[in-house]
Amino acid sequence: MGAERVREQQGSMQSPVNWALLGLVIERPSYAYKLAQRFDRTYEGALSLSSTSHVYTALRALLDRELIEEVPGSGTGRQPKPCYRATGQGLEHYQRWLVSQLPEERRRQRLFAVELAALMSEPELARTVIDGYEQECLREAGQSTLAGEAYANDAPSALASRLASEENRLALGARLAWVQYVRAELRKIAERKPAGR
Amino acid sequence: MSLLALEGVRKSYTGLSRERVVLAETTLEIEPGELVVVWGLKGSGRSTLLRIAAGIEAPDSGTVRFEGRDLRQHGEELLGGGVGFCERTFRCAEGQGVLDQVMVGLLARGVSPRQARTRAQGALERVGAEDYAAQRLGALEASESVRVAIARTLALEPALLVIDEPTRGADLLERDGILALLRSLAGEGIAVLASTAESTGLAGADRALVLNEGELRGAPPPALATVLELRRPAGWRATG
Numbered sequence: 178m179g180a181e182r183v184r185e186q187q188g189s190m191q192s193p194v195n196w197a198l199l200g201l202v203i204e205r206p207s208y209a210y211k212l213a214q215r216f217d218r219t220y221e222g223a224l225s226l227s228s229t230s231h232v233y234t235a236l237r238a239l240l241d242r243e244l245i246e247e248v249p250g251s252g253t254g255r256q257p258k259p260c261y262r263a264t265g266q267g268l269e270h271y272q273r274w275l276v277s278q279l280p281e282e283r284r285r286q287r288l289f290a291v292e293l294a295a296l297m298s299e300p301e302l303a304r305t306v307i308d309g310y311e312q313e314c315l316r317e318a319g320q321s322t323l324a325g326e327a328y329a330n331d332a333p334s335a336l337a338s339r340l341a342s343e344e345n346r347l348a349l350g351a352r353l354a355w356v357q358y359v360r361a362e363l364r365k366i367a368e369r370k371p372a373g374r
Numbered sequence: 375m376s377l378l379a380l381e382g383v384r385k386s387y388t389g390l391s392r393e394r395v396v397l398a399e400t401t402l403e404i405e406p407g408e409l410v411v412v413w414g415l416k417g418s419g420r421s422t423l424l425r426i427a428a429g430i431e432a433p434d435s436g437t438v439r440f441e442g443r444d445l446r447q448h449g450e451e452l453l454g455g456g457v458g459f460c461e462r463t464f465r466c467a468e469g470q471g472v473l474d475q476v477m478v479g480l481l482a483r484g485v486s487p488r489q490a491r492t493r494a495q496g497a498l499e500r501v502g503a504e505d506y507a508a509q510r511l512g513a514l515e516a517s518e519s520v521r522v523a524i525a526r527t528l529a530l531e532p533a534l535l536v537i538d539e540p541t542r543g544a545d546l547l548e549r550d551g552i553l554a555l556l557r558s559l560a561g562e563g564i565a566v567l568a569s570t571a572e573s574t575g576l577a578g579a580d581r582a583l584v585l586n587e588g589e590l591r592g593a594p595p596p597a598l599a600t601v602l603e604l605r606r607p608a609g610w611r612a613t614g
Binding site for chain 1: 411413415550553554557572573574576577578579580581582583584586587591592593
């Protein structure tokens with residue numbers, strides 16, 4: 178069965194674990210066991226492997242799609258462990274996948290807005306929710322890591338921490354500004370609402 | 375007793391057509407060693423709040439107390455001593471050199487030139503700006519000039535440092551250095567009240583607050599924190 182056929186049958190790769198693992202292989206070719214260790218270290222708190230064997234399932238999926246390939250490892254045992262590295266196609270797909278995350282973020286934010294709008298008949302209740310949301314944004318913004326405090330080196334993991342922190346800090350600003358807009362809308366609705374309701 | 379306490383502070387400006395309330399019944403308490411940062415959109419009244427907190431501007435009503443003393447009565451003696459308002463601009467008449475600028479407040483308070491020089495150098499060192507001591511003001515980058523401005527305020531050994539938009543105009547990669555400096559000053563026991571128009575400027579704060587349409591919101595001081603109470607609409611009943 179050709180690889181193209183396999184990809185067609187399997188559809189687009191949805192598993193965030195598979196994409197995260199591909200990212201690690203792109204960063205540095207590794208053995209499966211080492212990849213599992215790096216996965217736990219790098220994505221701690223954000224993604225997790227269900228078990229160590231999960232990494233083998235994910236590697237198989239990446240191999241089937243020709244996003245990675247096996248290269249001879251440096252081991253000297255009877256059965257040398259394979260090392261995995263990214264293919265050109267793997268790099269290309271990884272880039273496309275990263276960019277495609279943006280609509281997913283928009284979808285989440287839209288979902289929250291729709292859920293909040295369901296409370297608009299009760300502006301006071303919606304305001305309580307938005308108060309809590311705002312406090313959570315402020316708490317998270319205050320707790321953001323300062324680039325100068327730690328991770329001030331050029332290691333990929335340190336850079337990743339700085340990039341993630343900056344993205345989060347900017348996103349929190351957009352949310353705080355959005356909260357002010359929601360408040361203005363809620364106030365307008367409350368003013369229009371007939372007395373006694 | 376809090377180091378700084380604003381109680382029921384109100385401030386409004388009258389425009390051509392209507393009165394604009396910038397601060398409505400604002401209450402804020404700051405403890406020694408606490409870093410409090412206020413975020414707000416443009417025109418939200420952040421700068422007004424800071425000027426009132428520093429005793430530079432008087433509120434329409436309400437009180438501002440520093441160490442229990444009303445700033446309306448004691449503002450002049452406290453400003454520059456207990457309360458340090460960090461001006462980001464420099465007056466050329468006070469000298470073109472960085473060291474001159476940091477010394478000027480000390481000299482104005484009767485400190486001898488020799489002592490003023492030593493204290494100014496110490497303050498520049500504290501903010502990581504000792505290398506600029508011999509430079510002219512015009513040669514400074516935005517973030518360097520903020521450090522010098524902070525040094526000028528620190529030289530007067532304030533218990534509270536008030537600074538409006540410390541990271542405005544700073545290079546993106548220099549910004550966190552300034553925030554880390556404020557964080558470390560708080561770590562040494564100096565209370566810091568800062569404002570920011572960018573959410574990135576909230577990082578490292580003990581308390582991040584938002585000012586919008588006269589209302590100051592955010593987490594209360596830890597001792598006063600309570601669980602947010604969720605309200606139910608009238609007539610609401612759980613089903614099932």
